[in-house]
Amino acid sequence: MTVTPNKLERFMHVILYIFGLILITEWLRPVDKLTDTGNVFIFVLFLIFSLLLHYFRIHWSIRLILNSAYILLSLQLLYSEIALPWMKGLLVDVTANAGYVYNGNWELITNPFRTLLFFVLLWLVTYLIHYWVMVRQSIFFFFILTVIFVSVLDTFTPYAGDMAMIRIIIIGFLMLGLQSLLRLMIQEQLACTATSIKKWGMVLIGVILLSVLAGFGGPKLSPQWPDPVPYITSYSNKALKEGDGSKDKSVGYDEDDSSLGGSIEPDSSVVFYNNATEGHYWKVENKDVYTGKGWVSIEEPDVASFSIGQDIGPLDIYEVPEVMKTKEMTAKVSMEEMYPHILHPQSGYLKKIEGNSNAEMNFIYYLGMDKIITEWQNGEPQLMKQYELTYDMPSFDIAELRNVTEPDESMDLVMEKNTQLPEGLPNRVYELASRLTRDETNWYDKAKVIENYFDRPEFIYSKDDIPYPDTSQDYVDQFLFESKIGYCDNYSTAMVVLLRAANIPARWVKGYTEGDKTVYRGESVYKVTNNNAHSWVEVYFSGIGWVPFEPTKGFNGEVEFFDSELKQEDIKDPEEAPANAEQPKEEAKERRDTPDQEDKSAGATGEHGLKGPLKWIAIVLANVLIITAIGYFFRRKWVPRLHILMFRRKSGPHFTAAYSILLKQLKRAGLIRPTGQTLREYAAYVDAVYGTSDMSELTAGYELMIYRGDVEDGEWEHLQSAWERLMKKTSS
Secondary structure, three states: OEEOHHHHHHHHHHHHHHHHHHHHHHHHHHHHHHOOOOOHHHHHHHHHHHHHHHHOOOOHHHHHHHHHHHHHHHHHHHOHHHOOOOHHHHHHHHHHHHHHHHHOOHHHOOHHHHHHHHHHHHHHHHHHHHHHHHHHOOOHHHHHHHHHHHHHHHHHOOOOOHHHHHHHHHHHHHHHHHHHHHHHHHHOOOOEEHHHHHHHHHHHHHHHHHHHHHHHHOOOOOOOOOOHHHHHHHHHHHHHHHOOOOOOEEOOOOOOEOOOOOOEEOOOOEEEEEOOOOOOOEEEEEEOEEOOOOEEOOOOOOEEEEOOOOOOHHHOOOOOOOOOEEEEEEEEEEEOOOOOEEOEEOOOEEEEEEOOOOOOEEEEEEOOOOEEEEEEOOOOEOOOOEEEEEEEEEEEEHHHHHOOOOOOHHHHHHHHHHOOOOOOOOHHHHHHHHHHHOOOOOHHHHHHHHHHHOOOOOOEEOOOOOOOOOOOOOHHHHHHHHHOEEOHHHHHHHHHHHHHHOOOOEEEEEEEOOOEEEEEOOEEEEEEEHHHEEEEEEEEEOOOEEEEEOOOOOOOOOOEEEOOOOOHHHHOOHHHOOOOOOOOOHHHHHOOOOOOOOOHHHHHOOOOOOOHHHHHHHHHHHHHHHHHHHHHHOHHHHHHHHHHHHHOOOOHHHHHHHHHHHHHHHHHOOOOOOOOOOHHHHHHHHHHHHOOOHHHHHHHHHHHHHHHOOOOOOHHHHHHHHHHHHHHHHOO
16 A cells, blocks of 8 residues: 555654653653652643644644643642632632742742643643644754753762663654654655555664664773762862852751851752651750850760660650650651651650661660661661651640749759850840840740740841851850841750750750641651751750740741640630730741741741842843743744845845745745645645735746846846735735
8 A cells, every 4th residue: 555645744743743752751750750749640641632632733722721621620639638629729829829939939839839830831842842743843852852851860860861861762763763764755755655664664673673782782981071960069069168158058957067057048859758647846866065156966875775666665765754645646757868867756755666677776865865876786877768656745734834943953964964055155145035034933934935035026037148157256146136037047046045044954956847748659648858957946844854945937846735724714715815825826827837938927028039130130031031932922923024124125136035935934824835736836826815916926936036047137126025915914
């Protein structure tokens, strides 16, 4: 059976669409690996659906409706847990996120809005594939872009692109071979049977397979260029050391806290998942020696050792006070970033750690640091990917806490260790602590007064433009009396220092906030990222133990308090509740505790968005992109008039170029010249459509010039008028 040119062209379009889809899936694979994006198959189905609409030439308005319906249904499916309504909820979400984008608060953008933007991006990609297939009839450029994209990710990210590159090269060569054959047959009008095409395809596949096998089996050179990543990293570290040390740090856990200060960059990399029934902070360790610049720990000999599955209650690490109310909880922790320490709930009483049984592995509990380390029996550190914790989570009775007004005889070591302050601490810090606590009689109310002091409007939560203290300047003194801007380290350190200045034992704690609720491997869990790295305060109360406090603006600590002395009828009216009753911070109600999210009150005034010229540059660039996109989609309207202006003063030798531009513009207007049709036949068809004879006159002049090699004097003016009339008609 002989294959006609029309069938060949349709077949080539199908092949190019398929190859384009395969290549775009190689762009989606790293998204699945490097981010927490799930359900990638929904996006792949959207690509297939959108490409099919393009292939069958569905009208753009119908495509808009169908693709929009697919996106809305997908959003409803993916986020049904948060009850995302249809149009009303979507409009509210888009409006709110548009404000975040305008103010530069990228970390506040919600997941549904991010998914919507990703769908729009894929929608644009399908249009580009359609343009390359139907107009250019070549996706070689897209093939090269895919190779570059995977190469860059393989070099600079954890994504391993070895197999992806092999797939891309095989697909690309197969695509280029088939495309070259089909284009040659169409252009040269070669008659060919389906059998011969299949045979040629088999030969092409055989050559590609032999090339791949030769590549695998042949000798290979070692890398000729050094790995750029270590060089870039070392250069950055060198620049930081040689500079003033004020370069931004990345948020996340770091053992070294000896030099606090400076701005921090967000990092949304996932650290761990947990399925705790209730959200709470996760503790890594505490530090108790304040140097005036940061925190250090003195490793103490008091340690306890236990194994997997062992009940640690009999080890006398701690005793649960009789006045404490607790409830038993369990949580499975799945680590994505590996550390030798075990995460445990803040203020919780750990009872057991379970995981993959290994008799040679121990847990070392450092009592002074409240830190748990995993290691082999030979002392080497051991990393645990997954483990399950059993613990008692307490609720603190405010009435019992208020009974503590001074240290008792059992607290000598606690007072000595946890009231330490550097000798050079400025006197105004002591004066501020005394002024804040002088009207309170017990430790709890004193701690709450200091905690609430940071809710004042002059204190601003921000991770940007945070200064380092000068060589002779105290970190806390700078924050309290000069900058008054910072993030959790500033707030928590300042509260600990003020408590110690008031002779109340306190320590600095670091770990993670609860994270965000999400679905991971079909289970509802909390996702905790580096952005959730956090620090807070613990105060020691005799007979009760260490109690967490949260001074950082916008966070509530996720700790349960109750007051046994309050009767139910006393708290019916919230306005009549005692001023010292435990209330969640207003800002924490409005957003979950994510340290990377900036304070809303500051964001509303533009404190932390794009500032000054940067904001206007972003607005100008956005407008330029919008105008460019509009100009591209309506190019059939203005391109002809631009060409008319360009050719109005040109002479005869440019007539061939003008005629070629006219042919392209006619094709752009939908008057496609069939394969095999002569120029005269095509001219008659164009004149019949527009009701003129201009195209025939231009074609006759074009043929005359081709055969004679010039244009007669005065003829171009006549031909130019006809050419301009046709160009204007194509834009209507």
